[in-house]
Amino acid sequence: MSSDPWGRVDETGTVYVRTAEGEKEVGSWQAGSPDEALAYYERKYEGLVVEIGLLEKRVQTTDLAPKDALTAIEHLRVMVTEAHAVGDLAALGQRLDALVALVDSRREERKAAKAKQHDEARSAKEELVVEAEQLAESEQWRSAGERLRALVDTWKGLPRLDRKTDDELWHRFSHARSVFSKRRKAHFASLDAQREEARRTKEKLVVEAQSLSDSTDWGPTAARYRELMADWKAAGRAQREAEDDLWNRFRGAQDVFFAARSAVFAERDTEQRDNLERKEELVAEAEKLLPVTDLKSARAAFRSVNERWEAIGHVPRDARARIEGRMHAVERALQEVEDEQWRRSNPEVRARAAGLTGQLQAAVDKLRAQVEAARESGNTAKADKLQAELDGRQALLDSALKGMREFGG
Template sequence: MTTDPWGRVDDDGTVYVRTGEGERVVGSWQAGAPEEALAFFRRKYDALVTEVDLLEKRLRTTDLSASQALSSVEKLRTAVREANAVGDLDALSRRLDVLTEQAEKRRVEQKQAQEQARSEAREVKERIVAEAERVAAETTHWKSGGERMRQLIDEWKAAPRTDRPTEQALWKRMSAARNSFSKRRKAYFAGLDQQREQVRQDKERLVAEAESLTDSTDWGATAARYRDLMQQWKGSGRADRTSEDKLWSRFKAAQDRFFQARNAAFAERDAELRGNAEAKERLLEDARTELSEITGPRAARARLRDFQEAWEEAGPLPRDQRDRLEGAFRKLEDEVRRAEDREWQRTNPEARARAEATADRLRGAISQLEDDLDGAKRRGDDREIREAEEALAARRSWLEEAQRALDEMS
């Protein structure tokens, strides 16, 4: 009988392996020496050792999943338990026990990592969904809102997946937000189309009225009405682009036709009024000369009335000269009125008394401010000095004006 530490070959060629549970038959050998039998079955044991070594290395150096590792361990455990080999099978079993513990530890770690990844994925997708819901509920910038909604869908697709129930619930919200946005956008543009149609109808009426006024010769009232129509046009909003352009062309053409006719009529009338302008030019020169030579306000007023009557009798003026000549004549009227006012102020005792009282109050205020300024300078208070100087300058200016008024009354 031939033996080694882990097995033996019986005289009849039966090969045994020794384990902690005792001996068991692993085969028989009839073809050669017993030593060859043990060598053969030891090679089978070495093959199992190699498989265990490889599994240990994979578990140590790769990202082999825990489930794959456990499956491989169980296969090897069965192979070791049933192995027709001679060697320290108990040591291999113990090594497989260690591998089982390591795989179980990896399973816990992988489960934790998976839960962490799912949690992070859930947070990402909850953020995406929340923004989609905000866009769906709040945005009225439909172009940018639609683009953002498409970006959020792409972000959803690119984001990692979380657990199935959460994934389904979040996608349901995402889909509802997208549908809500689409419905709101569709409703908005439907309402906008309706609004533009109403604007088109309103502007059709404005254009019809503008076209009905083109031949009017009631220049003032019609021009005012065109201004009203223009204000209504500006305040009515915009129709669709095609209708807007066509209606504006008609409106502007009607308006231009009227004002061109009015301008032609005014030009013709202005030509007829050139003689009135020449007459009023002479009246204006005469009035300037004579009124400048009259010293008494009453006499100037009496003579001005004569010029006013002659001015009215001279008739209307052409538009291009009306403002200049009428303005110049009103200036003469204002000068006569101011002369009368000054004379009245000069001879009015109550006005003189008020002017003197005002001057006295200003002198008292100036005196007090001068004292305040001296005090501020002694204290070195820059702010009080500046305020006192500003107040003094203002009141001295007022006093000069009050004194001039008194002098004119003298």
């Protein structure tokens, strides 16, 4: 008979394994020595040890499903229970029990991880839904549209939830996208309608602008072009492809008119500047008649100057008052000399000569003060006009004073 700590072979060749419940017959051996028999059945035990070790490694290092792991454990447990082997079978059972506990622990971990993943995915999808619903009311059509497309890509990358929850969230998400899409479509449809209306309005403005381009009624036509420009701005923008063409036609018509007007005005300005030079020469000639020494010849000379003056056309507006004021001053001076001579031949005038001289002196003083005030205020045109009148009054005063001296003589 032969034995070891976990088994023995009796004299009949029967092989036993020792367990906590007692000895258990596992086989018989007739072909050799008892030691060979125990070695044979111990090798079977080692085979079970290897099988259990491999399963432990799979459970610890791979994503073996808990269900598959438990099935493999139960299979090995049956093998251990029914094993014809010699060794510490109870230790193998304990290892299998520990493996079951590990699988259960892993299953709970996976369950918890899955629950956490589910909660995170739900939270993420709810955030996507809320953002999509906010974007649904946006009028930032381009940026909001791009963001909604990005949200769809993010949604696709998230895990699926339970069917009911996933379907409810997707319905809200999809509805928000649909609302935005309908609003954007309606907006651009309205915008297209507005642009088409603007195109029709501007087409009419172009037609009128072109019809006015050859007008020579400069003032009213220029005013009408300003009104057309205001109407153009108020009409809004047409479609991009039409807007540039309409504007080029509209602006081109205006350019034709204003270029023609500018040419005419330039020619007129040149003519008026020439007229001003000629009138300045004439008024200088007239002013040389003062002070009057021979009224008859002065009158004849002034008539000649005035006839040539009237034959000349307009001068620039800003010079008109000044040049005409100088001419009128000469005319008034001649008239006043003529009136003075008449008064000198009239006995009644002699009596008023002194009073007239005083009045003229007062008028000259007043005009001189007005000229100085106008120059100080920077009103050159007014100052020039008053100066011309002052020159005439001064000439008249000089004549009156001379007459007074004559009266006195």
